[in-house]
Amino acid sequence: MTRTLRSAIALAGAAALSLGVVATSASALGAGSEKQGDVKIGLLLPESKTTRYEKFDRPYIEQKIKELAPNAQIDYYNAAESATTQQQQVNTALAKGDKVLILDAVDAKSIQSSVQKAHDAGVKVVAYDRLAQGPVDAYVSYDNHKVGELQGKALLAALGDKAKSGVIVMHNGSPTDPNAGQFKAGAHSVLDGKVKIGKEYDTPNWDPNNANQQMSGAISSLGKDKIVGVYSANDGLAAGIATALKAAGINVPLSGQDAQLDAIQRILIGTQTFTVEKPYKPEADIAATMAVNLAEGKKLSSDLVPTTVTSDGDRKVAAQLLNPIVVNKDNIKDTVVKDGLYTVQEICTPTYAAACKDAGLE
The missing domain is CATH 3.40.50.2300 (Response regulator)
Incomplete structure (x- = not known):
């Protein structure tokens, strides 16, 4: 084999190796982007007659989610005081592929079947401000x-x-x-x-x-x-x-x-x-943090859920309860x-x- 041929083969191998590294890096970057894209959260609030939900809760929650996961997909729903509408909105959120639902229930009892449906689909549910019945994964509210x-x-x-x-x-x-x-x-x-x-x-x-x-x-x-x-x-x-x-x-x-x-x-x-x-911001920030962690497959720390509450008679739900003024x-x-x-x-x-x-x- 001539020196010229050996050199050509060596150069071809180096190029292939270089392309492989680039491909691997691109693949890793793509996987990271895909994981970030998997932070898909449905935010379901109960009504707008009480001014807090549109003026404070929604913007605070969305702001914190974006702070923690800039590329997160947030699907927002307001049930306008209708339990039936909220059940339909849960179905829509599941169909969109949301991985976590932040849910402030219109009717804590009637939403139970929707919470169960989310659970069966592998979707996590963070109960926000009101403790919905069913297999809720975490809860934040005031005492x-x-x-x-x-x-x-x-x-x-x-x-x-x-x-x-x-x-x-x-x-x-x-x-x-x-x-x-x-x-x-x-x-x-x-x-x-x-x-x-x-x-x-x-x-x-x-x-x-x-x-x-x-x-x-x-x-x-x-x-x-x-x-x-x-x-x-x-x-x-x-x-x-x-x-x-x-x-x-x-x-x-x-x-x-x-x-x-x-x-x-x-x-x-x-x-x-x-x-x-x-105060709405601490509650909203905690809910958003819970949701992002769950969407990323992380276990909730004891700082986020320092206590438990009882739901459905004997179901224990990891929770954080804040102090009112x-x-x-x-x-x-x-x-x-x-x-x-x-x-x-x-x-x-x-x-x-x-x-x-x-x-x-x-």
Whole structure:
């Protein structure tokens, strides 16, 4: 074999080796890209009447997912308070190939079959804010029993000596929302024996209009002079209740929850006494982190799921429960403003300027 031929063979071999390395690198790059592309997450929120979901939860969750997995596919759905619609949306998410569902259930019981369907398909489910029934893989929310306790204690403090001089009316929220039952239980654990409950209502779909009608009916039935306070499980209900109270010429302590902007403004002018803030960003960030980890096949760390909750009677679900905060006129600046929910300018529109000045919000 001539030197020229040997050289040609050596060069051909080197070229083949070089091409092989390039091909291997390209293959590895492609595999990495494919794995990143496998981060496909369906985000299913329950409704838009409560302002938090579109204003806070959705953008925070999507932002955190993209931070952790820039090429992630996020499919968003809002069920507009319809359990049937949400079941159909789960089917759509599964058909699209989503690997993980972040699910805030409209109806925790009726969604169980959809959760089971996802589980059977190998799709992970992160229950967000409300604990859906079925084989959920992880859950993040606030300590809902504690929310009710805080509401009960703050309402008692606002009632003071008037606690036993009349009756209170309770509006507990939607019977299909498991959180509502926990708020109610927490509130009763504080209020029972210390106040007399004149009327108590569940309010389907957390509908402010229904709450308004219920409160108007309670005033007619009990008499406006008998009512010394109102327990409202959230700020949406409180909006309807406050309207009914104002129409009847009643100004009594009124609770709330979710730290909605209109609730903060009612607190400033004295038509609502307090709300309970559940900072949305920490909850959203945790849900997003859970979802990305599960989509990437990782085990959830004890930092993400430091505790468990019980579902379906005896099913243990890995969970993280965060701590809520009572917001009243005295700490608005140190809570919702400091936490970035609202700016002073957003709160203190011309209608509320004088009340803001009185509260030190300038």
